[in-house]
Amino acid sequence: MKRKSRFLAIVGVIGFVFLYAPILSLVIFSFNESRLVTVWGGFSTKWYGELFRDPQILDAAWVSLRIALASATLSIVIGTVASFVLIRFQRFRSKTLLSMMITAPLVMPEVIIGLSLLLMFVAMENVIGWPGGRGILTIIIAHSTFGAAYAAVIIQSRLVDMDLSIEEAALDLGARPVRVFFDVTLPVIAPALMSGWLLAFTLSLDDLVVASFVSGPGASTLPMVIFSKVRLGVSPDVNALAAIIIGVASLGIIVAALQMNRSKKMSQR
Numbered sequence: 001m002k003r004k005s006r007f008l009a010i011v012g013v014i015g016f017v018f019l020y021a022p023i024l025s026l027v028i029f030s031f032n033e034s035r036l037v038t039v040w041g042g043f044s045t046k047w048y049g050e051l052f053r054d055p056q057i058l059d060a061a062w063v064s065l066r067i068a069l070a071s072a073t074l075s076i077v078i079g080t081v082a083s084f085v086l087i088r089f090q091r092f093r094s095k096t097l098l099s100m101m102i103t104a105p106l107v108m109p110e111v112i113i114g115l116s117l118l119l120m121f122v123a124m125e126n127v128i129g130w131p132g133g134r135g136i137l138t139i140i141i142a143h144s145t146f147g148a149a150y151a152a153v154i155i156q157s158r159l160v161d162m163d164l165s166i167e168e169a170a171l172d173l174g175a176r177p178v179r180v181f182f183d184v185t186l187p188v189i190a191p192a193l194m195s196g197w198l199l200a201f202t203l204s205l206d207d208l209v210v211a212s213f214v215s216g217p218g219a220s221t222l223p224m225v226i227f228s229k230v231r232l233g234v235s236p237d238v239n240a241l242a243a244i245i246i247g248v249a250s251l252g253i254i255v256a257a258l259q260m261n262r263s264k265k266m267s268q269r
Contacts, residue, residue: 023246030239037234047236048244054237056225064205064222067136071143072201076193078144079151079200086152087159103153105146114213117142121214134216142214143204150203151196158192 030048034041051057082102086095105113121131121138131137166188170180186193208223215221229238 026239027243027246030236030243032236032239035236037236037239047240051237051240051244057222057237057241060220060222060225063136063219067139067143067221068201068204070140071147071204072197074140074144075147075151075200076197078148079155079196080193082148082152083155083159087156102149105149106153110207110209113146114142114210117145117210118213134214135219138214138216139211139219139221142210143200143207146210147200147203150199154196154199155189155192158189162188 029037029040031043031045032040033044033046082098085092086099086102089095117138118134121134124130125132162185167180167184170184171177175183206223207221208227211221211224215224226238226241229235
C-alpha cells in the first residue's frame with residue numbers, strides 16, 4: 001500500500017508539474033527586463049507599463065469583454081428556453097431534431113461553425129441587407145450559437161434533478177406560472193445559470209477560430225490581436241497580459257472556493 005501511495009503521489013506531482021510549469025515560467029518571464037523572452041535579463045515590471053500603454057491591446061480587450069458579456073447573457077436566455085422545452089415538454093414533434101441541433105455545436109469543429117456562419121451572414125446581407133458587414137454584432141451571434149449549447153447542457157442537468165413539488169405547491173397557493181418561474185424556478189436553478197454564464201463567457205473570451213471568420217475591420221478581439229503578435233515573435237508585453245489573466249482567473253477560483261466553504265459551514269450549523 002505504501003509503494004502504491006508513493007507511486008500515485010509521484011504521478012500526481014509529475015502531472016501537476018507538466019500542467020503548471022509552463023504557466024509558472026510564463027508568469028516569471030513577464031517580469032523579465034530583457035526584450036528576449038527566453039533570456040533572463042533581471043527583474044522588471046516595465047512590460048506591464050508597456051502593456052497598458054498599448055492602445056491596440058487595450059481596445060481589443062474592451063471589445064472582447066463586451067462581446068463576452070453580451071454573448072454569455074444571450075447564451076443563457078437561449079439555453080434556458082431550450083432546456084425548458086426539452087425537459088418540461090415530454091412529447092412534441094421535432095424534439096429529437098431540436099436536441100440534435102442544440103448539441104451539434106459541442107461536437108462540430110470550430111472551423112465548420114465559423115465558415116457556415118460566415119456564409120449565412122453573407123447570404124442574409126445579400127437577401128435582406130442585414131447584418132451590414134461583419135463586426136461586433138456578428139461575433140456576438142456566432143459566440144451565442146455554441147455558448148447556448150454549453151449552457152443548455154448544464155441547465156438541463158439541473159432541471160432533471162429539480163423537485164417539481166415546490167412548483168406545484170406554489171401553483172396550488174394561487175401563484176401564476178410566470179411568477180412561479182421567477183420566484184421559485186429561477187432561484188433553484190440559479191447555480192446552473194451562473195455556471196452556464198461563466199462557461200459561455202470564458203468560451204467567448206477565449207475564442208479565436210470562429211471570431212476570425214465572422215469579424216471585420218474594427219472588431220479585432222483580444223485572442224486575434226495576441227495571435228497576430230505571436231506570429232511575429234512572442235513579445236514580453238504578451239507575457240504580462242497572460243500573467244494578468246492568470247491572476248484574475250486564480251483570484252476568481254479562490255473567491256469561489258472560499259464562498260463554497262462558507263456556504264458548506266453555514267449549512268452544517
